[in-house]
Amino acid sequence: QSVLTQPPSASGTPGQSVTISCSGSSSNIGSNFVYWYQQIPGTAPKLLISRNNRRRSGVPDRFSGSKSGTSASLAISGLRSEDEADYYCAAWDDSLSGSYVFGSGTKVTVL
Amino acid sequence: QVQLVESGGGVVQPGGSLRLSCTPSGIDFTIYGMHWVRQAPGKGLEWVAFIRFDGSYQYYSDSVKGRFTISRDNPKNTLYLQMDSLRSEDTAVYYCAKDSGSGSPTIDYWGQGTLVTVSS
Numbered sequence: 001q002s003v004l005t006q007p008p009s010a011s012g013t014p015g016q017s018v019t020i021s022c023s024g025s026s027s028n029i030g031s032n033f034v035y036w037y038q039q040i041p042g043t044a045p046k047l048l049i050s051r052n053n054r055r056r057s058g059v060p061d062r063f064s065g066s067k068s069g070t071s072a073s074l075a076i077s078g079l080r081s082e083d084e085a086d087y088y089c090a091a092w093d094d095s096l097s098g099s100y101v102f103g104s105g106t107k108v109t110v111l
Numbered sequence: 112q113v114q115l116v117e118s119g120g121g122v123v124q125p126g127g128s129l130r131l132s133c134t135p136s137g138i139d140f141t142i143y144g145m146h147w148v149r150q151a152p153g154k155g156l157e158w159v160a161f162i163r164f165d166g167s168y169q170y171y172s173d174s175v176k177g178r179f180t181i182s183r184d185n186p187k188n189t190l191y192l193q194m195d196s197l198r199s200e201d202t203a204v205y206y207c208a209k210d211s212g213s214g215s216p217t218i219d220y221w222g223q224g225t226l227v228t229v230s231s
Binding site (some may be wrong): 008033047050086094097103 | 136146148155157158161169170172173202206213214215216217218219220221222223224
């Protein structure tokens with residue numbers, strides 16, 4: 001099972017907003033930056049949000065990230081059909097010998 | 112722009128070995144750490160290993176520690192993943208990924224992936 005916990009699915013109609021949560025612990029989200037990746041089925045992941053809330057160049061401002069304590073979230077406003085994808089949170093984990101941990105992934109469906 | 116091209120995937124029998132390669136372009140390979148991440152069919156992302164920019168230190172996931180070795184040849188601009196004692200559960204698409212270079216290891220660019228199938 002994944003170290004970071006995400007809901008398996010989320011959905012909304014075009015124009016609506018969706019928020020994806022990511023829950024971790026003091027050794028990962030609580031002490032390191034959170035990154036968010038988008039993966040369209042059949043393609044490689046790509047970075048959306050770095051350092052908790054910094055949108056990568058070219059990513060629409062409909063996407064926003066936030067972090068509080070040992071949890072983080074990704075919000076998508078003004079949902080569009082092209083946002084239908086899998087979304088993963090990730091953070092470095094300082095426990096034991098160190099590792100980069102991913103969330104279990106959230107499938108966003110645009111109804 | 113940044114491009115990461117993996118090669119070396121294929122079909123291998125359980126207990127066998129395989130070496131993956133990754134050749135980046137559009138970056139100064141010598142100043143960035145690099146990662147390998149895998150994704151089993153229909154599953155989520157699983158981080159495999161990280162190597163520092165100069166190859167001085169490596170980190171591994173518990174699931175591959177002692178079986179996989181990450182290495183790099185900076186003059187040849189190439190990242191490697193040597194996979195030994197392969198198991199069926201190692202079947203996955205393996206992605207080469209570039210470290211962001213800021214603070215703790217994190218990923219900002221991904222390759223397109225290469226498929227490794229472990230089957231008899």
